[in-house]
Amino acid sequence: TGEPEGKLxxxxxxxxxGPAGTARIPATLLALVRNEELDGMLQSMHDLxxxxxxxxxxxxxxxNDVPFTEEFKRKTRAATKAExxxxxxxxxxxxxxxWISKDLFDESAKKLKEQGVQYADMLSYHQMCRWNSGMxxxxxxLKDYQYYWRVxxxxxFFCDVDYDVFRYMRDNNKTYGFTIxxxxxPESIPSLWPETLxxxxxxxxxxHENSAMEWLTDKDGxxxxxxxxxxxxxxxxxxxxxxxxxxxxxxxAYEDYFNHLDRAGGFFYERWGDAPVHSIxxxxxxxxxxxxxxxxxxxxxxxxxxCPNSPKCKGCVTGRLTDGxxxxxxxxxxxxxxxxxxxxYDLHTTKKGPR
Ligand code: GDP
Ligand code: MN
Numbered sequence: 001t002g003e004p005e006g007k008l009x010x011x012x013x014x015x016x017x018g019p020a021g022t023a024r025i026p027a028t029l030l031a032l033v034r035n036e037e038l039d040g041m042l043q044s045m046h047d048l049x050x051x052x053x054x055x056x057x058x059x060x061x062x063x064n065d066v067p068f069t070e071e072f073k074r075k076t077r078a079a080t081k082a083e084x085x086x087x088x089x090x091x092x093x094x095x096x097x098x099w100i101s102k103d104l105f106d107e108s109a110k111k112l113k114e115q116g117v118q119y120a121d122m123l124s125y126h127q128m129c130r131w132n133s134g135m136x137x138x139x140x141x142l143k144d145y146q147y148y149w150r151v152x153x154x155x156x157f158f159c160d161v162d163y164d165v166f167r168y169m170r171d172n173n174k175t176y177g178f179t180i181x182x183x184x185x186p187e188s189i190p191s192l193w194p195e196t197l198x199x200x201x202x203x204x205x206x207x208h209e210n211s212a213m214e215w216l217t218d219k220d221g222x223x224x225x226x227x228x229x230x231x232x233x234x235x236x237x238x239x240x241x242x243x244x245x246x247x248x249x250x251x252x253a254y255e256d257y258f259n260h261l262d263r264a265g266g267f268f269y270e271r272w273g274d275a276p277v278h279s280i281x282x283x284x285x286x287x288x289x290x291x292x293x294x295x296x297x298x299x300x301x302x303x304x305x306x307c308p309n310s311p312k313c314k315g316c317v318t319g320r321l322t323d324g325x326x327x328x329x330x331x332x333x334x335x336x337x338x339x340x341x342x343x344x345y346d347l348h349t350t351k352k353g354p355r
């Protein structure tokens with residue numbers, strides 16, 4: 001426990017910032033955000049600029065399903081030295097696809113709501129999850145970028161990070177980077193795993209020989225989740241933080257997988273999130289060694305944290321959870337990912353001993 005391992009920090013000259021305004025890796029900070037979330041977006045930007053981006057000046061790309069207001073543009077531009085771009089999502093990337101029935105959506109939403117599924121009857125939330133799953137990387141504004149770092153309004157970054165994380169991704173052959181991993185609400189995805197298995201039976205060749213299949217199909221972590229999700233642990237990377245290589249999403253395996261899921265209808269008739277969809281895909285079709293835990297990036301999206309125990313981090317106080325916060329443990333899926341490699345319990349709790 002303690003400081004991030006030496007191999008996880010890259011403050012060497014190799015990773016030093018480029019000249020102001022230049023981005024040495026084709027990468028962008030990426031935010032899908034509503035005009036009404038301007039204040040929350042500014043807060044996230046201030047944190048990320050302060051801890052990291054002022055050293056690198058990677059451009060920001062903002063996406064919206066309606067045009068950004070002048071106020072939004074003016075204030076976000078003022079929050080960074082880097083270039084900012086404001087992009088409208090084309091209708092065909094956002095609208096409910098033609099093969100989805102609105103009546104069936106309304107009916108399913110009612111049932112899901114009764115089961116306590118959050119945002120079940122909010123159509124735009126379903127659209128957002130679908131866009132984040134399979135659409136964003138097709139936007140023409142991203143065509144010259146390979147990597148992105150997804151940022152949501154109202155998140156926090158706590159730690160000074162001195163190296164270029166995009167360069168780290170590229171030089172170390174990483175496809176996907178995460179900070180937090182959680183169990184999902186199984187009621188939101190009952191047919192996601194069965195549909196995945198159907199897809200895999202048609203395309204067994206897409207499963208990587210060094211996949212993380214065992215992480216996806218672990219039944220012991222939370223047996224009720226596994227049962228309700230029909231054979232999926234529900235473990236996923238929490239995608240409100242995501243640093244990834246879009247070549248993976250743009251590749252054939254993911255394209256075929258996404259199209260299969262999209263046709264199956266679960267983005268609307270259930271409430272599939274982009275988190276389980278991305279996570280299942282990257283865990284199945286990619287070498288698990290290309291998935292990287294950014295242990296050294298202190299992060300919060302309410303109510304979960306990733307807190308390194310390091311002097312480089314300010315205000316990431318719940319790195320050690322109090323007993324009152326212990327309900328958060330059972331949502332955390334990182335121990336399954338590390339599979340005993342790290343003494344996770346010791347890292348995150350005030351008390352010693354078995355969970
Ligand atoms: P939660 O984190 O699952 O509670 O969902 P959020 O409300 O934070 O939404 C996830 C991300 O998508 C955030 O960055 C939101 O700003 C964005 N978002 C969600 N719905 C919409 C929408 O209808 N339009 C736009 N432009 N952004 C949206
Ligand atoms: Mn959010």
